[in-house]
Amino acid sequence: MRALLTNRNFAIGLLLTSVFVAGALISFLWTPHDTSGVDIANKLKKPLSEGYLLGTDHFGRDILSMIMVGARTSIAVAVVAVGIGIVIGVPLGLAAAASQGSLMDEIIMRSNDLVFAFPSLVIAILITAIFGPSAVNAIIAIGIFNVPVFARLTRGAALSLWKRDYVLSAQVAGKGPARISFEHILPNVTNLLIVQGTIQFSLGILAEAGLSYVGLGAQPPIPSWGRMLAESQTMISFAPHMALLPGLAIVFTVLGLNLMGDGLRDIFDPRIRREKR
C-alpha cells in the first residue's frame, strides 16, 4: 500500500477519481438540489450564485447536482461495461491460451479480431440505433468492445506463463488445463488486468459521454455528462459554465483513471520499479 501511495501518478489519479466516485456515492443520499425537476425561474445562474455553487442550466437545474448524478451514470456504465469485458474476455483468453494452436484458439482469437476490426463507437451507435437509445444499450455496446481487449491481453500473458516450470509441474501432477488456468495462470495475470481495467474504465466513461452527446446514451431525465455538454452547445456564448463544468468533469475523471493506470503499471512492473529506484 505504501508503494502505491508514494507513486505520484497513482496518488494524483486516485485523488481525482475518488472525488468523482465520492460525488456519485453521495448523490444517492443527498444532492444540493433535485435534478429531476425543472425550475425555470432560476435558469442560467452563473457559478457561485447564492445556493448554486456551480450555477444552473437552461432549465434551472443545479449543475453541481447534475454532475454528481451524472457521475453515477458514467461510472455505472463504465463499470458494467468493463465488467462485461472481463467476465467474458478473460475466460476466453485463458481458454485460447490453454488450447494454443488448436481450432478453438483460432476461432476465439479470429472472432476477437473481427470485433476489433470494427470502429467501436460506430458499432455502438449502430447498436443503440437499432435497439433504441438507453443506458443499458450503451453499456452493452461499450461492453462488447471490451471483450477482445481483455481476451487478447489474457491470452498473451497466459501463453508465456504456460511455459513456466511451475505450470509444467502442475501438469505433471495431473491437473487439467481448466484448473491450471484458474489456479496458476489467472492469479499471475491479475496485475495486468487491473492496469488494463483502469484504462478501459476511462475509455468507457469517454464512450458513454460520446454516446450521450449524440443522444444515444442515458435518456432524459437521467443526467449524463455527455448530454449536458450537448445541451450547452448553443448556449456557450452566454453561459459557458454549462459546457465547461461537465467537460471538466469528464477530463478530470479520465485523467485521474489514466494516471492511476500508469501508476499501477509502474508499481506492478518490476522492471520499471527497479529503474526508478
Next chain:
Amino acid sequence: MTFFKATVTASAVLLATSALAKTDVIVAMQLEPPHLDPTSAAAGAIDNVVYANVFEGLTRFGPDGSVNPGLAESWDISEDGLTYTFHLQEGVKFHDGTDFDASDVVFSLDRARAEDSANAQKALFAGISAVEAVDPKTVKITLAAPNGSLLFNLAWGDAVIVAPESIEAIKQNPVGTGAFKFDNWVQGDKIDLTRNADYWGTPAKLDKATFKFISDPTAGFAAMMAEDIDVFIGYPAPENIPQFEADPRFQVILGNTEGETILGTNNKQAPFDNVKVRKALAHAIDRQAIIDGAMFGLGTPIGSHFAPHNPDYVDLTGNSQYDPELAKKLLAEAGFADGFKTTLKLPPPSYARRGGEIIAAQLRAVGIDAEISNLEWAQWLEQVFRGKDFGLTIVSHTEPFDIGIYARPDYYFQYDNAEFQGLIEDLSVEADTDKRSEMIKKAQNMISEDYVNAYLFQLAIPTIAKADLQGLWKDAPTQAVDLTAVGWAE
C-alpha cells in the same frame, strides 16, 4: 489612417459586388420532407419546400395570410353562392412542358376529393359536388351548400394543381407550374430547385434555391455563424437570437405561425380515455415555464386549438390554469392517486425535445411518470402519427385554421365526439360570417372543455437570415417558404 479607410471602402465595394453577383440561396430547415407530394401527406415540411415554389393552386396565400389569385386569374360567384367559375391564367405550362388547362384542375380536385384519395385534408373539399371544365381556360366548381371558405380552402398546399402526366412520380420528382423547378434531392441532406425560365408570372429573382435539412440546433448555429447557409427558417435555438440580433451580418425576423403546439394525447389509450385524467394533465402543466424554458420566451399561451391572431379567437387558457394540487385531486378522483406510467414520444424540433423534458418534470410532480423517447421525424410519423402507438407527444400543428382535425376520429389523437363532428360539418356549409364566428368559438370551447389535448402555446417562427436577403415572409400563415419574391439587396 487614410490608407486604412481606403482599404475598408474598397473591400466594402468588393463585398457589394459579390453580393450583386449572388443569385442563389441556401435555406435551412429542421425537418426533411418524407416525400414531395403536398396532396397526399400532412407533413408540413413538404409544403415548406414546394408550396408556391414548385406547385400552385387556383388561389394562394399571401405573406399576411390573405387569399390571392393563383392559377385562377379571377372568379365569379353565383347569386346563391353555389357555383364558382374560375378563369385560369393564360400561357401556363408545367415544368415538363405540358400545357396547364382546365382538365388539370378537374383532375387535381377530383383526385383530392375522391373516395380513395390519400389527401391529408380531405375536409377542405367536402362541400364540392362537381368540378367541370367549361372550356380550356374556365373551370366551374359546384357546391352542395354555400361555403364561405372555398377560396381559402383552395389556397392550401393540399389543393395545389398537379398534372396527370407526371402524377406517378410526384413523390420523388414533383412537376408543377411554379416559379421554381425541382432539380435534385440528396436524401438526408438537401433539395435543389432551379428557376423556371418559362414561368407565366413574375419570374423568380434567384437562379437557384437549395433547401438544406439541419435537425441539430447546434449544427444549425454553427452553419449560420459560418455563413454556410443564408437563411434558417424556424431557427431551433431561440437562446441564440440575441446573439444574431447583435451581429450586423444577420437579420432576425420574428413571426407568428399557425402552429398550435400541443401535448398530443392518445384519447383512445387508457388512462387518457378518461376526461378527468386529461383535465389533470392540463392543470399539471405550467405553460409559461415551457415557453420560458424551451423557447426562451417566444410564444403565446393558448387554451384551445386556435391561433390567437385570428379574429375569432377566444382566450381559454383559464380552463387549464397551472394548478398541480387540482391535478392531483383529479387524478385521485379518476382512480390514479398513485399516478401512472405512460410514454412521451418526442419528434426532433427543439420545442418538443426541450418542452418534453420540462413537461415530464411537471408531470412527475403530480405523480405521472412519462418516459421520454426521442424519435427521428420519420419514426415519429410512423409510430405516433400513423401507428397511434403513444401515450403523449408534443407537436405543433402548423396548418391554418385546422380545428377540423378534431372532427376526425382516426386522427392520431383519436378524439371521437359526434357532437363536435356535427358542429364542424355545419360549419363547413355555413356562409354567414356571424354565425360562422359563433360556431368557431363554440368549437374552441368544446375541445378546450373536453381537454382533448393539453394546449401549450402558439409557436413563433424565428427566421435568421443574412442581412441583405430580402423578400422573406415574416409570419407563416400557412406552411410555406415562399422564395418567389426573395432576392439579394443590390
